[in-house]
Amino acid sequence: MDLTLLYRGPLASCDYDCPYCPFAKRRDSAAQLRADRAALARFEAWVTATGDTVSVLFTPWGEGLVRSWYRDTMVRLSRLPQVRRVAIQTNLSCRTEWLAEADLDTLALWTTYHPGQVGHERFLAKSRRLAELGVRHSVGVVGQPEHLAAARRLRADLPSGVYLWVNAAEGRDYTDAEAADWAELDPLFSYSRHPHPSAGLPCRTGSSVLSVDGDGTVRRCHFVREVLGNLYDDSFRAALAPRPCPLTACDCHIGYVHLETLPLYEVFGAGVLERIPHGW
Numbered sequence: 001m002d003l004t005l006l007y008r009g010p011l012a013s014c015d016y017d018c019p020y021c022p023f024a025k026r027r028d029s030a031a032q033l034r035a036d037r038a039a040l041a042r043f044e045a046w047v048t049a050t051g052d053t054v055s056v057l058f059t060p061w062g063e064g065l066v067r068s069w070y071r072d073t074m075v076r077l078s079r080l081p082q083v084r085r086v087a088i089q090t091n092l093s094c095r096t097e098w099l100a101e102a103d104l105d106t107l108a109l110w111t112t113y114h115p116g117q118v119g120h121e122r123f124l125a126k127s128r129r130l131a132e133l134g135v136r137h138s139v140g141v142v143g144q145p146e147h148l149a150a151a152r153r154l155r156a157d158l159p160s161g162v163y164l165w166v167n168a169a170e171g172r173d174y175t176d177a178e179a180a181d182w183a184e185l186d187p188l189f190s191y192s193r194h195p196h197p198s199a200g201l202p203c204r205t206g207s208s209v210l211s212v213d214g215d216g217t218v219r220r221c222h223f224v225r226e227v228l229g230n231l232y233d234d235s236f237r238a239a240l241a242p243r244p245c246p247l248t249a250c251d252c253h254i255g256y257v258h259l260e261t262l263p264l265y266e267v268f269g270a271g272v273l274e275r276i277p278h279g280w
Helices: 030-049 068-078 097-101 120-133 145-157 176-185 189-193 235-239 264-271
Strands: 002-008 053-058 083-090 107-112 136-142 164-167 209-213 217-221 224-230
Touching: 002 030, 030 068, 053 068, 068 083, 068 097, 068 107, 097 120, 107 120, 120 136, 120 145, 136 145, 145 164, 145 176, 164 176, 164 189, 176 189, 224 235
Parallel strands: 002 053, 002 209, 053 083, 083 107, 107 136, 136 164
Antiparallel strands: 209 217, 217 224
16 A cells, blocks of 8 residues: 555644744643654654555654654654655754765655744755755745745745745735735745635545554544544554545645645655655
8 A cells, every 4th residue: 555644743842933833932841752752653663564655744733853853763764665755844943964864765855944033044054955965855935925035035045956835824815916926936836825625525635645643543634633543553444545525625735735636746746745846
């Protein structure tokens, strides 16, 4: 079986203070961090032992790569023959040299630039270093009006081979002129600009794409609360089947990218998890 797993453990702490994020500067207790580490180790053990072909995207509420157990786990998973891709969403505040230990044909990063949290030159140097190491990575920004100038500067200075994506700011209704400004930076911004009607439409989630939390609970995606089973007792397998989306709309890239009514699997190809368009 070929599975894509979106893993989100209990980690919720972040070293940034973005005003548009509810988890900014949240601190996990030592006990919470131990629980997150143990949950990740259990997930890694399952992936290591499975006979399935697996692709993994880590989508922590907080920042994972400042924690050694996420870095070490990604390196080990990248070297497993059954792992097609392992990627993580990150603000790239961590060091980068650990990536030299990974299989870079398998590992990739989905990075986000947060103006006001990190200087332009510091973030740019990190991206350039990733390029030097040969690490596949995308770079993105949230489409806040106050971020437009910083995003333009970043696009101008990034290596040409690095795709810069733009997420529509939550709840913002962009004028056509505003949308055109962002589309100059990200030619795929139109997919993020508006929520996608999804009720009753076919989606890969629940069939080949699954959400997994720290205790192994499996759902079709992060946004549908119905439980399909548990990863660790294999009870999820009986529930795997094509199924329509039960929600009215989907407005997050990690959700709507899997809608079968959108062409995004063709657009991104093997770069679906790290958000890099095919041939970029």
